[in-house]
Amino acid sequence: MVPGMTTPEAFEPVFCTIVPPHVLDKLAQARDSALASPARRTLEHDAFQRTRRRMTTVLGAPSVARPGGAEAGKPHRTVYDARHGTNLPGRKARGEGEEPGKDATVNRAYAGLGATYELFLTAYERDSIDGSGLPLNASVHYDRDYNNAFWNGEQMVFGDGDGEIFLDFTIPVDVIGHELTHGVTQYTANLTYFGQPGALNESVSDVFGSLIKQHTLGQTAADADWLIGAGLLAPRVTGKALRSMKEPGSAYDDDVLGKDPQPATMDGYVHTGHDNGGVHINSGIPNHAFYLLAARLGGHAWERAGRIWYDVLTGGELATDASFADFAKLTVSAARARYGEGEETDAVLKAWEQVGVPTA
Numbered sequence: 526m527v528p529g530m531t532t533p534e535a536f537e538p539v540f541c542t543i544v545p546p547h548v549l550d551k552l553a554q555a556r557d558s559a560l561a562s563p564a565r566r567t568l569e570h571d572a573f574q575r576t577r578r579r580m581t582t583v584l585g586a587p588s589v590a591r592p593g594g595a596e597a598g599k600p601h602r603t604v605y606d607a608r609h610g611t612n613l614p615g616r617k618a619r620g621e622g623e624e625p626g627k628d629a630t631v632n633r634a635y636a637g638l639g640a641t642y643e644l645f646l647t648a649y650e651r652d653s654i655d656g657s658g659l660p661l662n663a664s665v666h667y668d669r670d671y672n673n674a675f676w677n678g679e680q681m682v683f684g685d686g687d688g689e690i691f692l693d694f695t696i697p698v699d700v701i702g703h704e705l706t707h708g709v710t711q712y713t714a715n716l717t718y719f720g721q722p723g724a725l726n727e728s729v730s731d732v733f734g735s736l737i738k739q740h741t742l743g744q745t746a747a748d749a750d751w752l753i754g755a756g757l758l759a760p761r762v763t764g765k766a767l768r769s770m771k772e773p774g775s776a777y778d779d780d781v782l783g784k785d786p787q788p789a790t791m792d793g794y795v796h797t798g799h800d801n802g803g804v805h806i807n808s809g810i811p812n813h814a815f816y817l818l819a820a821r822l823g824g825h826a827w828e829r830a831g832r833i834w835y836d837v838l839t840g841g842e843l844a845t846d847a848s849f850a851d852f853a854k855l856t857v858s859a860a861r862a863r864y865g866e867g868e869e870t871d872a873v874l875k876a877w878e879q880v881g882v883p884t885a
């Protein structure tokens with residue numbers, strides 16, 4: 526233990542999976558064993574990884590030096606093929622600048638890493654996850670029927686899904702962006718992965734994950750779907766994605782998966798010990814505040830709305846144990862600092878008011 530730390534959670538490095546445990550728990554109870562057993566195996570795997578990571582106390586990750594020959598302002602990507610095993614990273618499948626190969630999963634992962642790098646560089650002048658050109662590594666085809674994707678503190682890992690409920694996890698570019706943004710958070714505000722700071726950590730990943738998709742497609746706030754994980758659910762599932770920032774709680778309602786439990790406002794705040802204190806559930810509230818801000822401002826959401834969020838994440842004032850209200854207040858100061866008293870600051874205040882988070 527590090528002196529002064531009271532709970533192990535306070536120092537726990539994020540082992541974030543895009544599919545939260547409450548979804549897999551529900552799936553693991555399915556009568557059909559073809560649905561239940563991949564979910565059970567994924568849950569066991571994820572629980573083991575969480576425990577393993579809890580024992581290695583890391584605050585952020587050591588910055589890896591820029592590899593020889595890599596230029597500033599250019600990504601340095603490597604995609605590996607785990608070949609359905611769990612040894613990471615696996616065999617190298619595509620390096621930076623190499624032509625696409627036959628494996629569409631490898632190519633999607635490569636493109637998604639590039640899209641993430643591109644948004645952070647062009648919109649926020651950030652050179653990779655750590656701001657210093659960190660190489661971006663990803664492994665695909667992880668394990669068999671593995672129903673998840675995660676950032677393990679050092680790299681991205683994608684399962685192929687079981688094909689019954691989940692498809693290939695490299696399909697939604699916002700899932701790739703979500704996971705890599707956990708890396709950005711780890712190197713900056715390092716929000717504790719529990720309760721409200723944990724839900725903020727999750728929400729920041731959804732916000733930039735969605736912005737990466739919008740930036741790639743050149744969409745305005747009005748054009749965007751504001752979904753996380755669109756295209757990931759198999760056709761038999763009644764649902765459109767894992768989460769909706771525009772309408773939290775409406776992403777899916779399925780006999781096997783259950784119903785999307787996300788609240789949009791503080792009235793629906795869920796008190797639970799599961800899912801690290803509901804990090805993937807209550808993230809619906811700050812997600813919706815961001816959506817309301819972006820919708821009110823219009824245009825490209827990564828420009829003003831995204832800039833305000835990015836300023837808070839990287840500004841040095843956001844505490845690791847920040848509450849929703851702490852975060853909301855900082856977004857107001859960030860909007861004022863960058864844009865003065867005007868439409869942006871006013872829209873930030875209104876967005877938080879609509880979701881019931883105080884800013885005063």
Ligand SMILES: [Zn+2]
Nearest residue numbers: 541542727730
């Ligand atoms: Zn996450």
